[in-house]
Amino acid sequence: MTSTVVSAQRGNDSSLKNLDQVVTHMNLDEVVVTATRTPRSMGNVAIPVTVISSKTLYQSGSLRLNDILAEQTGIQVIDNFGKGLQMQGLSSEYTLILIDGEPLIGRTAGVLDLSKITVKNIRKIEIVKGPSSSLYGSEAMGGVINIITDRAGQNKTDLGLRYGRFNTVDGNLNFSRRFNKTDIAASLNYNQSKGYSLKPNAVQKTVEPFRRSTQSLGIHQQLDAHWKAGASFRANASHIDNTIFVQNLGTTIASKGFEKNEEFNFTPYLQFKQEQKIQSTLRGYLTGFNAVQELAVKNATGGYDDRFKQRFARVENQTDWQMTANAAFTAGAGVVRETVRSNRYDSASTLRSNTIAYFFTQHEQKFSPQLTMIGGLRFDANQAYASVWSPKIALQYKAAEKLKLNISYGRGFKAPDFRQLYLNFTNLAAGAYSVFGSEVAVSEIKRLSAAQLLDQTTALVGSLSALKPEVSGGLNAGLVYTLNPSSQFTANLFRNDLKNMIVTDVIAFKKNGGQIYSYFNLKRALTQGIELGAQQKIGQRIQLNAGYQFLYTADKEVLQSIKKGEVFQRSLSNGQAFRMSISDYGGLPNRSRHTANLKFNAENAKGYFSTIRLIYRSRWGTSDLDGNGLINRSDEYAKGYVQVNASMGFPVHTHWKCMAGVDNLFNYKDIQFLPGNPGRTAYIDIQFIF
Amino acid sequence: MRSSRIIGSAMLALVVFQACEKNEAPVAVPTLTEKTVSGIPADTIVGLVNGQPVGAGKFSFFSFETNAVVPSTDSNSVKWDVAVRGTTIITNGGNSGPGVGGAFVYVGTFDDLKAVPKDSVFRQDNVPTSYAVPNASNKGWYVYSPVSMLITPIPGRVLVFKTAKGKYAKVEILNYYKGGVTPSATATDAEKLKNQRYYTFRFAYQADGTMNFK
Numbered sequence: 001m002t003s004t005v006v007s008a009q010r011g012n013d014s015s016l017k018n019l020d021q022v023v024t025h026m027n028l029d030e031v032v033v034t035a036t037r038t039p040r041s042m043g044n045v046a047i048p049v050t051v052i053s054s055k056t057l058y059q060s061g062s063l064r065l066n067d068i069l070a071e072q073t074g075i076q077v078i079d080n081f082g083k084g085l086q087m088q089g090l091s092s093e094y095t096l097i098l099i100d101g102e103p104l105i106g107r108t109a110g111v112l113d114l115s116k117i118t119v120k121n122i123r124k125i126e127i128v129k130g131p132s133s134s135l136y137g138s139e140a141m142g143g144v145i146n147i148i149t150d151r152a153g154q155n156k157t158d159l160g161l162r163y164g165r166f167n168t169v170d171g172n173l174n175f176s177r178r179f180n181k182t183d184i185a186a187s188l189n190y191n192q193s194k195g196y197s198l199k200p201n202a203v204q205k206t207v208e209p210f211r212r213s214t215q216s217l218g219i220h221q222q223l224d225a226h227w228k229a230g231a232s233f234r235a236n237a238s239h240i241d242n243t244i245f246v247q248n249l250g251t252t253i254a255s256k257g258f259e260k261n262e263e264f265n266f267t268p269y270l271q272f273k274q275e276q277k278i279q280s281t282l283r284g285y286l287t288g289f290n291a292v293q294e295l296a297v298k299n300a301t302g303g304y305d306d307r308f309k310q311r312f313a314r315v316e317n318q319t320d321w322q323m324t325a326n327a328a329f330t331a332g333a334g335v336v337r338e339t340v341r342s343n344r345y346d347s348a349s350t351l352r353s354n355t356i357a358y359f360f361t362q363h364e365q366k367f368s369p370q371l372t373m374i375g376g377l378r379f380d381a382n383q384a385y386a387s388v389w390s391p392k393i394a395l396q397y398k399a400a401e402k403l404k405l406n407i408s409y410g411r412g413f414k415a416p417d418f419r420q421l422y423l424n425f426t427n428l429a430a431g432a433y434s435v436f437g438s439e440v441a442v443s444e445i446k447r448l449s450a451a452q453l454l455d456q457t458t459a460l461v462g463s464l465s466a467l468k469p470e471v472s473g474g475l476n477a478g479l480v481y482t483l484n485p486s487s488q489f490t491a492n493l494f495r496n497d498l499k500n501m502i503v504t505d506v507i508a509f510k511k512n513g514g515q516i517y518s519y520f521n522l523k524r525a526l527t528q529g530i531e532l533g534a535q536q537k538i539g540q541r542i543q544l545n546a547g548y549q550f551l552y553t554a555d556k557e558v559l560q561s562i563k564k565g566e567v568f569q570r571s572l573s574n575g576q577a578f579r580m581s582i583s584d585y586g587g588l589p590n591r592s593r594h595t596a597n598l599k600f601n602a603e604n605a606k607g608y609f610s611t612i613r614l615i616y617r618s619r620w621g622t623s624d625l626d627g628n629g630l631i632n633r634s635d636e637y638a639k640g641y642v643q644v645n646a647s648m649g650f651p652v653h654t655h656w657k658c659m660a661g662v663d664n665l666f667n668y669k670d671i672q673f674l675p676g677n678p679g680r681t682a683y684i685d686i687q688f689i690f
Numbered sequence: 691m692r693s694s695r696i697i698g699s700a701m702l703a704l705v706v707f708q709a710c711e712k713n714e715a716p717v718a719v720p721t722l723t724e725k726t727v728s729g730i731p732a733d734t735i736v737g738l739v740n741g742q743p744v745g746a747g748k749f750s751f752f753s754f755e756t757n758a759v760v761p762s763t764d765s766n767s768v769k770w771d772v773a774v775r776g777t778t779i780i781t782n783g784g785n786s787g788p789g790v791g792g793a794f795v796y797v798g799t800f801d802d803l804k805a806v807p808k809d810s811v812f813r814q815d816n817v818p819t820s821y822a823v824p825n826a827s828n829k830g831w832y833v834y835s836p837v838s839m840l841i842t843p844i845p846g847r848v849l850v851f852k853t854a855k856g857k858y859a860k861v862e863i864l865n866y867y868k869g870g871v872t873p874s875a876t877a878t879d880a881e882k883l884k885n886q887r888y889y890t891f892r893f894a895y896q897a898d899g900t901m902n903f904k
Binding site: 629 | 797799800826827828832833835836837838842843844845846847862864865870872875876890892
């Protein structure tokens, strides 16, 4: 009975028996679970899905999730409040990251830091592009990344140790064993670095020394022929030193402190399964994120103390019913309660909460051997903001044996976060400005007015109201062409139309000149482009992969204003203003129009391997310099670049593997716009498997 | 050096003006002056008070007619048209001065504005409640970035002035930093503060009292 294999994942998993074989190379027969929340072979899913195998993870020398995602077509890792994900041109806050199907929390300014996730215990990563809110709810606008850690049933223990530049140490232990009807899997990871300075002689490091640890444990028990139960637990912690020097008119103020993030996830479940007909899973999920930052000013009083405590609890049932050979139905419902305590909102003792109740359904119908349709719908009823419907429809047409055509349209949404609802922040250092969440803005304005601190309010005060979720409509249309088992070509056109995007705007001015901001559903934007991929096997030993994405993004209001002739820019040569044209507009910041990668992989039967990976990113807009708030002038872009990573390895002995690699071989650096890129880093890695 | 250039050009303007009076042929004399002025200090930073950078609190006064800085001793006269202190711009009118001056912000390019539109409403200073040229980030002529802590003039904003004596001028502010160069976003705070509050602008002044800038 192999059905215990992916217990942490939803659904039927009998097709995973040849686990190692499946994950060895990209394969349309590979079973994926993220796109439909049911196991389907990749070639039968009408939605763009890619899979990264544990072998690719190992051979690429990846340590953290950002390392491997940065090498994927159509994905950018953006350094801002940690390593954030950008997919189909949508930023981190609009992409959902799951671990074994459950969402990770703990975002800072919308960014989920990918570097807090080790890839050393990952079995595979599934990437679904385009809106998937019809299944997963909030945040699944640009796509979903599902990290599948479960290794239960592999009967394998491996111990890995890595040493690299900047005193980077990564130690890892994975254990999985099957005892009769019980599966146990556990893993430990420790990761540290002493950090680095990009600027010579800098008093403050670009990246401060940090240490992180992750532990996980999963137990899965087959109770009888139909029932199975289990639970998994994961804990994650990081500690970052903080030494900050602020120069103020020649006076240097030194602050010392630390930043500490802790996270845990607990997932118990009970599953019923009757042959291939019905499967029903009741799952609980409890996750927490605690962040503390403390800074003390040297030789003076005062400092900075930031506390953020988030809890997310969920109970959910999902039932899959294989009605006939050609029809499958899925339904699910659940309740979420989310709470936050933080001194960013009033005080660390005030509890902010939201309760969400939701249901979702999905129907898959095979009309003919060629044509399959999937329709899905989800409804989220929220306590703290407006409710939202998320439909999705996907079609697959197998036009010929070698050619598959896919088209899908879905709506995605992102709920207003606690920051947008409850933030109560006043920056005394920079212009004494304040930012108030939409739920507290009116009372704060009244309080300031009563205290005679308010100068005047803007017209926007009148439109302060409950925030609505940000929504998007996403269209994906693509093809997979398999010329022969050695060559495959994929193409996918995408377009995402976002509206109700939440932006900050000024609602009032204080008497001391400071501005008061709050949040509004004002912005509309679009991202569109094409993603191309090609795989070619040369002989038995060499594999070539190429990927390219063309991306166009724009703020729709800006496009409109440009068309009306209301947008201006300032010339670099004479400093004078002139009218901006559509072609001058660089779209949303941090987006590269062209991104590409080219990967060579050679491997022989004895297990000797080498990889060379070229990652290209064209220029991207950084910040406005000419006062129009837009990306338009050549000096507002960071330079495009190519990064080359290489690795090689071989088995030393039956139980020993060793590998070494160099990331950023040609030492590309951009101190200002790529602070997270330390330049060339070499490493060596050994693994003991038994 | 810059101020001496300004004084120099002011003297030149004076000479031209006197010459005009002598030959008494005003029809032939072009009445529109177009100039670019640089390095007008606007209450530059002198120190920190409670951690906040401050200047001496003094305005710099400027006359379009003479294209010159006017000494502050003449602040209660109609010799100046516009004065700057930090990002604050006042006009010689309203409660800021004895003149009939006022201003409004026109959205468009400097060259777009070929004449002051007939139905224009010139706002007047009612300090500190309101200014003819709104003094807030993204509301008048500039935008302040809390991230880079830099002030940048908004492109496509032309300040249209009625002078102290009721003539018309238009102004495009080009830069707010010394030498007309905005420091890099990565420059030190000290550098950003030390070099700020220096206006570079171009203006056109119509001496004949009409609203035309042609």
